[in-house]
Structures are given as structure tokens and as C-alpha cells.
Amino acid sequence: MAEISFEEINKVYPNGFQAIHNLSLDIADKEFLVLVGPSGCGKSTALRMIAGLEEITSGKLRIGDRVVNDVEPKQRDIAMVFQNYALYPHMTVEQNIGFSLRLSKVPKAEIKDRVAEAARILELTEQLDKRPNQLSGGQRQRVAMGRAIVREPSAFLMDEPLSNLDAKLRVQMRAEIARLQHDLEVTTVYVTHDQVEAMTMGDRVAVLKDGYLQQVDTPQNLYDRPENVFVAAFIGSPSMNLFEGRIDGSAVWIGDHQIGLPHVVFDRRPGLQDYDGLSVIVGVRPEDLEDAALVPDAEATVSSTVNLVEALGSEIIVHFNLSAAPVDAGDPDAVEEISADANAVGRFDPRSRAAVDQPIDIAVEVASLHFFDMETRLSIWD
Amino acid sequence: MKAAKSRHRATTRIATSHNKAAMLLASRYLLLCIFAAFFLFPIVFMVVSSLKPDDQLLRDTSSLRAFIPYGDISLDNYKGVFDRVPAGRFILNSIAISSLTVGLGLIVNSMAGFALSRVRFRGQKVLLSLIIATLILPLEAIAIPLLMVVTELPAISVGDGLEITRGWLNTYHVQILPFVANALSIFLFAQYFGSIPKELDEAALIDGASWFQIYRKVAIPLSGPAFATVAILTFLPIWNGYLWPLLVVQQEDIRPVMLGVAYFFQLNVAWGEIMAYLTLITIPVLLMFLAFQRAFIESVASSGVKG
Numbered sequence: 001m002a003e004i005s006f007e008e009i010n011k012v013y014p015n016g017f018q019a020i021h022n023l024s025l026d027i028a029d030k031e032f033l034v035l036v037g038p039s040g041c042g043k044s045t046a047l048r049m050i051a052g053l054e055e056i057t058s059g060k061l062r063i064g065d066r067v068v069n070d071v072e073p074k075q076r077d078i079a080m081v082f083q084n085y086a087l088y089p090h091m092t093v094e095q096n097i098g099f100s101l102r103l104s105k106v107p108k109a110e111i112k113d114r115v116a117e118a119a120r121i122l123e124l125t126e127q128l129d130k131r132p133n134q135l136s137g138g139q140r141q142r143v144a145m146g147r148a149i150v151r152e153p154s155a156f157l158m159d160e161p162l163s164n165l166d167a168k169l170r171v172q173m174r175a176e177i178a179r180l181q182h183d184l185e186v187t188t189v190y191v192t193h194d195q196v197e198a199m200t201m202g203d204r205v206a207v208l209k210d211g212y213l214q215q216v217d218t219p220q221n222l223y224d225r226p227e228n229v230f231v232a233a234f235i236g237s238p239s240m241n242l243f244e245g246r247i248d249g250s251a252v253w254i255g256d257h258q259i260g261l262p263h264v265v266f267d268r269r270p271g272l273q274d275y276d277g278l279s280v281i282v283g284v285r286p287e288d289l290e291d292a293a294l295v296p297d298a299e300a301t302v303s304s305t306v307n308l309v310e311a312l313g314s315e316i317i318v319h320f321n322l323s324a325a326p327v328d329a330g331d332p333d334a335v336e337e338i339s340a341d342a343n344a345v346g347r348f349d350p351r352s353r354a355a356v357d358q359p360i361d362i363a364v365e366v367a368s369l370h371f372f373d374m375e376t377r378l379s380i381w382d
Numbered sequence: 383m384k385a386a387k388s389r390h391r392a393t394t395r396i397a398t399s400h401n402k403a404a405m406l407l408a409s410r411y412l413l414l415c416i417f418a419a420f421f422l423f424p425i426v427f428m429v430v431s432s433l434k435p436d437d438q439l440l441r442d443t444s445s446l447r448a449f450i451p452y453g454d455i456s457l458d459n460y461k462g463v464f465d466r467v468p469a470g471r472f473i474l475n476s477i478a479i480s481s482l483t484v485g486l487g488l489i490v491n492s493m494a495g496f497a498l499s500r501v502r503f504r505g506q507k508v509l510l511s512l513i514i515a516t517l518i519l520p521l522e523a524i525a526i527p528l529l530m531v532v533t534e535l536p537a538i539s540v541g542d543g544l545e546i547t548r549g550w551l552n553t554y555h556v557q558i559l560p561f562v563a564n565a566l567s568i569f570l571f572a573q574y575f576g577s578i579p580k581e582l583d584e585a586a587l588i589d590g591a592s593w594f595q596i597y598r599k600v601a602i603p604l605s606g607p608a609f610a611t612v613a614i615l616t617f618l619p620i621w622n623g624y625l626w627p628l629l630v631v632q633q634e635d636i637r638p639v640m641l642g643v644a645y646f647f648q649l650n651v652a653w654g655e656i657m658a659y660l661t662l663i664t665i666p667v668l669l670m671f672l673a674f675q676r677a678f679i680e681s682v683a684s685s686g687v688k689g
Contacts, residue, residue: 051584051588052587052588053584053587053588072587073584073587073588074587074588074589074590074591078588079588080584080585080588082581082584082585083581084579084581086579086581086582086584086585087585088582088585088586088600089604090603090604099586099589099599100588100589100590103589103590103591103595104590147585147589151589
């Protein structure tokens with residue numbers, strides 16, 4: 001079992017590209033830490049540095065209490081699951097799982113027992129004599145997991161292990177990996193670009209962008225108290241709506257819409273008082289918006305016209321346009337979640353009668369508004 | 383009525399398109415047959431001629447009868463071959479020389495190709511380019527300098543005891559060692575190993591494998607077609623080699639098959655016996671090709687490399 005710690009780690013490639021900037025991060029023993037971020041954010045590089053597959057330009061990387069910067073991968077006592085599984089195509093499942101044990105000259109009888117145990121845990125006992133090309137995607141994924149767990153390493157490293165699976169299998173394997181990690185109590189670093197995976201699996205989640213660590217916290221804290229605009233927009237689906245706004249006494253103007261801010265907002269964010277008369281970025285999560293017709297005692301409402309309605313059964317996603325300037329969160333992978341003519345999204349109760357091209361009043365849960373500094377794009381708290 | 387007509391028309395259309403496809407297929411087969419015949423005729427001519435006495439053989443060359451086994455057919459020429467040259471010895475020599483060259487070459491060149499395509503080190507690309515650049519030098523261009531080198535190399539000879547002598551002439555190893563390292567083979571291996579996903583190396587490194595173990599246990603088992611291709615491509619020039627053995631081997635008992643051909647042009651030329659000898663020395667090549675055929679064709683078809 002081991003803690004892993006990054007101490008001011010930098011990674012600069014020979015072509016001058018800096019993939020990791022001054023990363024400091026402590027991963028506790030038995031912790032499940034998820035590294036998440038858009039493509040090119042450096043999350044895989046960070047993982048590969050732990051594995052010993054990438055050189056570290058500067059800084060110290062510790063596993064347990066030893067600095068491993070110059071330690072060979074095989075001496076780091078870690079196991080890795082690759083995105084494409086990297087199963088040896090010419091070996092059977094049994095040989096794939098037992099390969100590392102054979103290399104370290106574990107007695108044959110013990111290899112057999114340990115492979116059988118790993119196969120039992122992963123429900124692969126029936127598949128032991130098959131080759132990887134005779135297996136389904138989910139089974140291959142499990143073989144890759146088996147190869148990792150059979151070694152009983154001090155840490156698991158997983159590089160987007162579910163991204164090649166279909167949606168249903170992904171949900172199933174997500175739960176299986178989380179359960180396995182919980183049972184085995186092995187420190188795990190898990191890389192993904194999928195924020196749902198990050199939120200559901202990690203004890204803590206580290207959000208990276210352009211090689212900089214943005215925030216590391218529990219999933220709930222990331223959601224409730226994002227430190228900057230990027231984290232705020234990256235965590236949560238659909239993304240947080242972000243607009244330019246201006247604090248005016250005890251109200252905030254978002255475009256033409258004035259929303260009164262009760263004391264509770266200033267109590268939670270004392271720093272906001274210093275912004276009177278200044279521009280800020282205002283964020284509101286889609287789930288903090290509701291059809292005003294369903295909220296008789298709404299604190300604040302804004303008016304708009306419905307642009308698109310997506311009924312999901314348990315809720316409806318309503319796209320609309322607020323006469324205010326939207327703010328780009330800077331996520332290069334952000335899918336256009338919002339329809340072309342709209343700049344805001346709300347998650348409404350399915351009883352809502354919202355219809356395309358019809359005017360609508362939208363209730364805003366004022367206490368849940370987020371405020372960010374216009375320049376630094378950091379959250380305004382103290 | 384109308385419906386029936388249109389159904390009839392549709393059936394006709396389908397039939398026409400079937401005919402077209404069949405015609406296309408037939409013409410393709412015809413073309414392939416012509417090509418096959420083109421390449422097969424010399425071999426048929428050789429085998430058929432090896433069964434005929436010289437006077438009939440020479441008479442038949444001016445007509446298509448050259449390809450037909452008829453008249454005074456016998457295996458006499460084959461008997462003659464063994465009277466004239468120690469054919470068995472030559473064939474055994476060639477089998478030993480070729481298979482050792484191929485075997486050692488597969489080990490050495492695959493290791494070089496592996497290092498050049500998988501292991502990261504400074505100057506890797508330059509080194510590979512230099513190796514490929516040597517392909518433009520034919521043996522004829524370097525034969526004499528190479529001869530001068532091998533005449534000066536030290537050798538251990540087993541006489542009354544172990545003795546260090548100078549010069550490699552008249553040995554088996556002079557016919558083998560200069561051809562073990564082969565630029566084309568290294569290039570083919572480097573290309574093939576380069577196509578194996580890098581993650582397999584990484585997974586193996588983490589599993590605790592050394593680079594040699596990755597080469598042995600991951601790369602080699604996945605590279606059957608590359609090994610088959612290189613085996614055939616290096617076997618042929620060694621088997622067919624004439625110039626180099628002529629330069630370095632004077633002693634009869636270590637000569638390879640191609641030097642044997644020259645025996646038949648001394649004194650009275652016996653064409654039938656030449657054909658019989660050529661037939662005999664073609665058989666091992668055909669067997670070699672048959673053994674590796676499937677993997678070879680797979681590999682050539684996928685890499686676009688020609689033999």
C-alpha cells in the first residue's frame with residue numbers, strides 16, 4: 001500500500017511543449033483519485049510519470065517514502081490498465097494475467113492459484129483458455145484488470161480504461177471497478193475525460209487544464225464550491241450557465257435582468273461586497289433554474305423565450321436565450337450542449353408546460369448563484 | 383400483364399449483370415493463367431528436358447515439344463549428374479550454408495530491427511537511414527574489398543591442436559558470416575515491429591519485462607509473417623550465390639550448388655545433365671517456399687514489399 005505524491009513536478013517535451021506545470025498533489029494510501037480534464041490537459045502524462053513511462057523534467061515523485069524519478073517501471077510496484085487494454089494477442093487469458101508473475105519467477109503452482117483467484121473475482125474463469133480476440137470488449141477490459149490485480153501492487157494506474165466500451169457496459173464496469181478498488185483497498189489513480197466517471201468513482205477528483213492543476217477536492221465540493229470558472233463549467237452536466245454580470249448594491253444585473261441578492265448570498269460570500277459596481281462572472285447551474293409556473297414563491301425570475309425542449313422523462317432540458325453576454329469557460333472539448341440560438345439551459349420538472357417559441361418565466365434559485373472575478377476568473381468567496 | 387412484363391425485364395437485367403460478372407471473372411482467370419504459364423514454362427522446360435537424351439532435347443527446343451515429356455524418357459541424366467559432380471555434397475553444403483545464414487540472420491537482424499524501431503535512443507533514425515542507404519551497394523561493388531578483408535581475418539584452425547591462422551578462405555564461415563547482417567532484413571523487421579502497438583511494450587515493461595524479454599516474449603510471437611518473409615528473401619540469394627563462393631572457395635568439398643553448374647561446361651557440355659542438376663537444386667528452394675508460402679504472401683501483400 002502506498003501514498004503517491006507529486007512535488008512541484010514539471011514535464012517539458014524535447015520540442016519545448018510543457019505538458020505539466022508545477023504539479024503538487026498528494027494521493028493518500030488506499031485513496032481513489034481521479035485525474036480529469038479535457039484532452040491535452042496533461043492527465044495521461046501525469047499518470048504515465050507515476051508508471052515510469054514518461055521522464056520527469058523537474059520536481060520529485062514519491063511512491064511510499066521513496067523518490068522514484070529514476071526508478072524503472074518494473075521496480076515501482078504499480079500496475080497499469082491501458083485505454084486499449086494492451087493485452088498480448090498471442091497469449092491466452094490465463095497467460096496474459098499470469099505474465100508478470102512468470103517474469104518474476106513466481107512458482108508455477110502459486111501462479112495458477114493467483115490467476116484462478118483473479119479470474120474468479122472478475123468472473124473470467126470460463127474464459128481462461130481463450131485469446132483476447134475471442135473476447136468481448138467488457139471481457140477484455142476485465143482481463144486487463146485481472147493483469148493488474150494479480151500482482152497485488154501497491155497502486156493501480158488506470159488510463160481511460162472504460163472509453164472503448166459502450167455506454168451500458170461503461171456504467172456496469174464503472175461500478176465494478178469502484179467496488180473492486182474498495183474491496184482491495186489499493187491506492188488508485190484513474191484518468192478520464194468523462195466528468196460523470198470522475199464524480200461517481202473518485203474519493204477525490206483532481207481537475208487539470210493545460211497542464212495546470214485547477215482544483216482537487218471531493219466530488220461534492222467540486223460541484224458546490226468550484227474554485228474557478230473552468231472547474232465550475234467542467235463539473236456538472238449540462239454545464240453551468242455563465243454570464244457577464246454587474247453587482248449593484250444588493251442586486252446583480254445579468255444583461256437586462258436584475259436579480260436581488262438576499263443576505264444569505266453575502267453571508268456565504270463576504271468578498272462579494274468588494275465588487276459593488278464592478279463586473280463579475282455569474283454562474284447558475286441548469287438544475288438551479290425552474291419553470292416559474294411551478295415555483296409560486298420564486299425569489300427571482302427572468303423572462304425569455306423557449307428555444308428548444310428536450311424531454312427526458314424524469315426532467316426536461318429547456319434551452320432559451322437570455323439577453324446577456326455569455327462567458328466561455330475555456331474547455332476545448334466542450335460539446336455544444338446548447339442549441340444554436342440559445343445561451344442558457346435549464347433542467348425543469350417534467351410537469352413544466354414549456355414549449356418552443358413560447359415566452360417563459362424562469363425561477364432562479366438565488367442562493368445557489370456562483371460569482372467569479374472577471375479578471376482572475378477565480379470564485380469570489382472571502 | 384404489365385407487372386409480369388416488368389418482372390421479366392428485372393429478371394433479364396439481373397441475368398445480364400450476372401453474365402457481366404462471370405465474364406469479368408473469366409477474363410481475370412485467363413490473364414492469371416497466362417501469367418502463371420509465363421512463369422511456369424521455364425521450370426516445365428527444365429524438368430522435361432532433364433528426362434530427355436541430349437540429341438532429342440536439342441531437336442525439340444525449336445518447337446513446343448520442348449515442354450512435352452515424350453520419346454526416349456529416362457532418369458539417365460540424373461545418374462550422369464552424380465558421375466560428373468558430387469551433387470549430394472554440394473546440395474548438403476548449400477543447405478548448411480543457407481540455413482545457417484538464414485537462422486543467424488533472423489536472430490541478428492530481428493534484434494537490430496527491434497532496437498531500431500522500439501527502443502528509444504539518440505541517433506536512432508540516423509542509424510536506420512544509414513543502414514537502409516547501404517542497400518544501394520550491390521555485392522559486385524564490394525566483393526573485392528570484402529575478399530581482401532576476409533583474407534586477412536584471423537581464424538582458429540583445428541590441426542594438431544588449436545592454432546590461430548590468418549585468412550578465412552576455403553571455409554564454411556566465409557560463405558556465411560559476411561551475409562548474416564542484412565540491411566533489407568533489418569529494415570523489414572524494423573517496419574514490422576514498428577506496427578505492433580507501443581502499449582504492449584509499456585504493459586510488458588510495467589509487468590516487469592526487460593527489453594530482451596519484450597523482444598523474446600511479445601515481439602517475436604507476433605511477427606511470424608516478418609520472419610517468414612525475411613527467411614525467404616535471405617535464403618534465395620545465398621542459395622543462388624555464385625560470385626562470392628567462386629572468389630573464396632577453391633576446395634571442392636565445401637563448394638555450394640551454384641559452383642557445381644560450372645562443372646557441366648567443362649569438356650563436353652551435356653545439356654540433359656545440366657537440366658537434371660538444375661532440377662535437383664531447385665527442389666530445396668521450392669520446398670522452402672512452400673513451407674513459408676502462406677506467411678510470406680500475407681506479409682508481402684500487406685507491406686507492399688517485393689521479393
